Amino acid sequence: MQTYLVGGAVRDELLGLGVKDRDWVVVGATPEQMLTRGFTQVGSDFPVFLHPKTHEEYALARTERKQGHGYHGFSVYSAPDVTLEEDLLRRDLTINAMARSEQGVLTDPFNGKKDLESRELRHVSEAFQEDPLRILRTARFAARFQPLGFRVCTETMVLMRSMVAAGEVEHLVPERVWQEIQRALHEHAPGTFFQVLRDCGALDVLIPELASETDFHAAMNALHCVHANNGSTAERYAAVLSRLDEHTCKARAKAMKAPNDCQQLARLATAFAPVIRQLDPVQPSADTLLELLEKADFWRRTERFSQLTHVLGCTLDPAGRHALEALGKAAIAASGVDPQTLIKQGFSGKELGEAIRSERLARIAQATCCTPT
Ligand code: ATP
Numbered sequence: 101m102q103t104y105l106v107g108g109a110v111r112d113e114l115l116g117l118g119v120k121d122r123d124w125v126v127v128g129a130t131p132e133q134m135l136t137r138g139f140t141q142v143g144s145d146f147p148v149f150l151h152p153k154t155h156e157e158y159a160l161a162r163t164e165r166k167q168g169h170g171y172h173g174f175s176v177y178s179a180p181d182v183t184l185e186e187d188l189l190r191r192d193l194t195i196n197a198m199a200r201s202e203q204g205v206l207t208d209p210f211n212g213k214k215d216l217e218s219r220e221l222r223h224v225s226e227a228f229q230e231d232p233l234r235i236l237r238t239a240r241f242a243a244r245f246q247p248l249g250f251r252v253c254t255e256t257m258v259l260m261r262s263m264v265a266a267g268e269v270e271h272l273v274p275e276r277v278w279q280e281i282q283r284a285l286h287e288h289a290p291g292t293f294f295q296v297l298r299d300c301g302a303l304d305v306l307i308p309e310l311a312s313e314t315d316f317h318a319a320m321n322a323l324h325c326v327h328a329n330n331g332s333t334a335e336r337y338a339a340v341l342s343r344l345d346e347h348t349c350k351a352r353a354k355a356m357k358a359p360n361d362c363q364q365l366a367r368l369a370t371a372f373a374p375v376i377r378q379l380d381p382v383q384p385s386a387d388t389l390l391e392l393l394e395k396a397d398f399w400r401r402t403e404r405f406s407q408l409t410h411v412l413g414c415t416l417d418p419a420g421r422h423a424l425e426a427l428g429k430a431a432i433a434a435s436g437v438d439p440q441t442l443i444k445q446g447f448s449g450k451e452l453g454e455a456i457r458s459e460r461l462a463r464i465a466q467a468t469c470c471t472p473t
């Protein structure tokens with residue numbers, strides 16, 4: 101039995117980057133031998149085990165063949181006679197298909213090291229087309245390594261286009277797509293992820309609302325801005341969908357099965373943008389500002405409100421941002437109203453509610469009156 105370090109760890113080490121998690125492949129072993137050595141088996145689809153001490157993943161060498169569409173459309177063959185090269189052949193990109201033995205010897209049958217040096221993302225074999233998720237993974241690696249100068253090589257882009265044209269992307273389940281998008285949103289150049297998907301046609305399937313050049317670039321500028329401010333996943337996602345109208349945004353975020361906080365923030369941002377654009381930047385009405393704070397559920401969802409202002413700050417034009425500042429001031433002013441003080445003054449029930457509201461209005465009016473342009 102031989103054990104090899106594979107995939108991302110070998111790639112990152114050759115790039116001189118820190119290695120986060122390490123994956124191993126074991127050649128010449130049976131599941132029974134692994135269990136006898138104290139490994140525990142995880143997952144039922146593949147023969148993958150966890151090391152008893154390090155808890156790192158050890159997979160038995162395997163080959164995969166496509167049978168039908170989708171994630172479960174693979175038949176996996178794993179046995180002690182599967183070679184390291186055969187296992188590497190099933191992998192997505194050449195830079196991810198290298199292995200290092202315990203003695204330190206590099207196995208690189210597809211010239212991954214050369215592609216690392218020439219900064220190219222290249223598919224290992226035609227079998228790449230058997231799993232459309234690889235399109236999203238390739239786009240994600242392009243986003244991660246963009247600062248190092250990596251790009252998708254022409255042959256791989258051609259192959260990805262033909263996969264999209266064959267309708268492969270439609271077979272991906274939203275959960276798997278979301279997982280990739282969520283990771284991509286936090287890569288070094290998240291815009292590159294969407295650009296690669298656009299170049300191969302996959303974006304037209306995943307987020308068709310970004311088809312127009314203008315909308316795409318505006319969304320990417322917003323994403324770039326949120327990324328530069330180190331925004332949350334929800335903020336990044338809301339930036340991507342910021343060019344949609346509220347109704348379309350709600351439907352798209354739901355169809356993509358984004359987590360609730362991402363769906364809500366994206367929808368709120370698209371609902372607020374047109375209203376804020378219409379606010380009078382010099383003297384916005386205190387009523388409208390209070391209504392907006394109520395609509396955003398500001399008092400109960402303070403954190404979400406601040407995320408909302410971050411997104412809008414990245415999507416609005418200068419006049420809109422000016423009006424947004426007024427909303428920020430209104431929020432600070434309105435939060436100064438303490439219901440306890442009013443209760444001590446004798447207010448209760450419906451009257452208390454009215455007193456709180458009119459006090460908030462008065463403070464908002466005072467704080468936002470005559471905002472200098
Ligand atoms: P990361 O730094 O994000 O962990 P990674 O390359 O290690 O990057 P993993 O998702 O951890 O990526 O997968 C480990 C290895 O398994 C990859 O390097 C690649 O060789 C292979 N792999 C993972 N997913 C696929 C896939 N869908 N198709 C082909 N090979 C894959």
Ligand code: MG
Binds near residue numbers: 121123
């Ligand atoms: Mg990994």
